[in-house]
Amino acid sequence: MAAxxxxxxxxxFLRRTHYVPTIMKACCSAKGRPREFCADTALAAAxxxxxxxxxxxxxxxxxxxxxxxxxxSLYAAFGNKEALFKMALDLYEREKLDYIGEALKEPTxxxxxxxxxxxxxxxxxxxxxxxxxxxxxxxxxxxxxAESIRAEVIHxxxxxxxxxxxxxxxxxxxxxxxxxTDAVGLTSYLTAIMQGLAVQGGAGASCQDLKALIDTSxxxxxxx
Amino acid sequence: MAAxxxxxxxxxFLRRTHYVPTIMKACCSAKGRPREFCADTALAAAxxxxxxxxxxxxxxxxxxxxxxxxxxSLYAAFGNKEALFKMALDLYEREKLDYIGEALKEPTxxxxxxxxxxxxxxxxxxxxxxxxxxxxxxxxxxxxxAESIRAEVIHxxxxxxxxxxxxxxxxxxxxxxxxxTDAVGLTSYLTAIMQGLAVQGGAGASCQDLKALIDTSxxxxxxx
DNA sequence: GCGTTTCTATACTGGGCGGTATAGAAGATA
DNA sequence: TATCTTCTATACCGCCCAGTATAGAAACGC
Numbered sequence: 001m002a003a004x005x006x007x008x009x010x011x012x013f014l015r016r017t018h019y020v021p022t023i024m025k026a027c028c029s030a031k032g033r034p035r036e037f038c039a040d041t042a043l044a045a046a047x048x049x050x051x052x053x054x055x056x057x058x059x060x061x062x063x064x065x066x067x068x069x070x071x072x073s074l075y076a077a078f079g080n081k082e083a084l085f086k087m088a089l090d091l092y093e094r095e096k097l098d099y100i101g102e103a104l105k106e107p108t109x110x111x112x113x114x115x116x117x118x119x120x121x122x123x124x125x126x127x128x129x130x131x132x133x134x135x136x137x138x139x140x141x142x143x144x145x146a147e148s149i150r151a152e153v154i155h156x157x158x159x160x161x162x163x164x165x166x167x168x169x170x171x172x173x174x175x176x177x178x179x180x181t182d183a184v185g186l187t188s189y190l191t192a193i194m195q196g197l198a199v200q201g202g203a204g205a206s207c208q209d210l211k212a213l214i215d216t217s218x219x220x221x222x223x224x
Numbered sequence: 225m226a227a228x229x230x231x232x233x234x235x236x237f238l239r240r241t242h243y244v245p246t247i248m249k250a251c252c253s254a255k256g257r258p259r260e261f262c263a264d265t266a267l268a269a270a271x272x273x274x275x276x277x278x279x280x281x282x283x284x285x286x287x288x289x290x291x292x293x294x295x296x297s298l299y300a301a302f303g304n305k306e307a308l309f310k311m312a313l314d315l316y317e318r319e320k321l322d323y324i325g326e327a328l329k330e331p332t333x334x335x336x337x338x339x340x341x342x343x344x345x346x347x348x349x350x351x352x353x354x355x356x357x358x359x360x361x362x363x364x365x366x367x368x369x370a371e372s373i374r375a376e377v378i379h380x381x382x383x384x385x386x387x388x389x390x391x392x393x394x395x396x397x398x399x400x401x402x403x404x405t406d407a408v409g410l411t412s413y414l415t416a417i418m419q420g421l422a423v424q425g426g427a428g429a430s431c432q433d434l435k436a437l438i439d440t441s442x443x444x445x446x447x448x
Numbered sequence: 449g450c451g452t453t454t455c456t457a458t459a460c461t462g463g464g465c466g467g468t469a470t471a472g473a474a475g476a477t478a
Numbered sequence: 479t480a481t482c483t484t485c486t487a488t489a490c491c492g493c494c495c496a497g498t499a500t501a502g503a504a505a506c507g508c
Contacts, residue, residue: 033475033485056280057366060466070487072468081466132364139427140356140364142281145466154427185436188424189444192437195423196416203363203378205412212409213416220413220444256454257505284496294457296498305496369496 039077042067046078047088052130054137055085055149085149092134093156096123104163109171112164113190113221120194121214124201132202136195161187193217263301266291270302271312276354278361279309279373309373316358317380320347328387333395334445336388337414344418345438348425356426360419385411417441 045066049058060081064071078084099119106112123129138146138153168183177183193213201210269290273282284305288295302308323343330336347353362370362377392407401407417437425434 033473033483035485036474053368054364054366057368059464061464071466072488073486075467076485136423137364137366140278140361140423142278142361142365144277144281157427182436182440184433185440188420188429188433188437189417189440192417192420192424192441193413194420196412196419199360199364199419199423200412200416203381209408209412212406213412216406216409216413217416220446222444255506256452257456257503259455260504283494285494295496296458297456299497300455 035073035077037067037069037073042069042074042077043084043087043091046084047091047134048130050085050088051092051132051134051137054141055081055146056141056143082148086152089134089153089156096129096134097160099123100160100163104167109168109177109186110221110223112167112171114218116190117193117197117214117217120197121210124197124210125207131204133195133198136198137202161191164190259297259301261291261293261297266293266298266301267308267311267315270308271315271358272354274309274312275316275356275358275361278365279305280365280367280370306372310376313358313377313380320353320358321384323347324384324387328391333392333401333410334447336391336395337445338442340414341417341421341438341441344421345434348421348434349431355428357419357422360422361426385415388414 045068046063049062049066053062060071060074063081063084064074067074069077074084078087100116103112103115103119106115124131135153135157138149139157141150141153164187165183168177168181168186171177172179172181172183177186197210197213200213205213269292270287273286273290277286284295284298287305287308288298291298293301298308302311324340327336327339327343330339348355359377359381362373363381365374365377388411389407392401392405392410395401396403396405396407401410421434421437424437429437
């Protein structure tokens, strides 16, 4: 409602504040005192906070403490909380979901599924990253304030899902999947397993439980 | 932290306030002015709010407006927000998750799974209830304030899951499932699908997408 | 009718939220 | 060194949150 930040069309806030968030500037502007913190490092810290607490659960105090910067620095560098979240989401997709793109390159539908599930499992079992999944956490997010965030996350999810649908359609065309296969249904199914994995991981399931989940899922897949 | 409500041990708040939440009294106490609203109806309204917004996303204003009562009435009748949530959760399990108990009575493991998935799908496609799943929404909940809520929801989920594990163990003993079946893994797998269904339902997936998800899941199950 | 009890309505408290104004410190150019 | 730019630090704003004190109205037993 009062979300008149710059993230919507991007231009509004430029008229309201006297400088541009420096993260958006050309990477090295020579003038003036340089920033004392590393924007990338700070963004990575912000990602961890959003990842473990969700958009609404992450307060600015949580964020600034984790990032090691003050509130005005955050606003100067990233715009506002919403914009910071979206940048963190970009980072997340780039660094943590790159296995999806890799999986699509596998030669058969089953190998795609196997790559996806095993990678998702691996990520969920990592103990250097927060549990759960940014997407699931925030697609299920609660409050009204986060509606735009929810929409963004859901949109990105749909895009990723479409890539998988296309891949399975191709598999059908290549005779790799039976011609009467429902590619959309298969994608929803595979996605559901990964979402369930994230939910259970976020709820504190043990690594062996998660592994059993994925092993069972792969045992279900035909032509094992 | 300041959660010194009555839900923990139940006795604390009795010393702090001069009357007992009337919902906990014997159902008809003759004395005094009777309550003007129906506690059950109000609780059902509260459930819908918690269901669609989550624990933290539901403000007292949301709740009292939906329930048609004032703030002090809510506190008098239900104790506090946390206690209200747990009562709503009881109602949810009793009225909306009764199909789980029914499913366990099916004669074969596959029929159990089929009953579960079809019922979950039906619930998700209902347009008289909120989308998503109380459990998933709140097990993934964000804030620190909701930690006790999260724990409660997760605990209830574990109990339900155990029932399913036992059922599959029985199926193994009856020769209905192969003896080398991983009952825990199978349960986690089935649970994951239902969680994924709820996530996708909550994220606005169409009914036909959800149906395709379940149909594909059932097609995967052996001995179709 | 009375007196008691328990309801409701209003208005308030302290605290945390997202976001910002202001002022001073520090690096860069010259 | 002088000046300018852009950083940082502190303290603040209005808003909404969960929860409550107070006071008045309504229904019961007698």
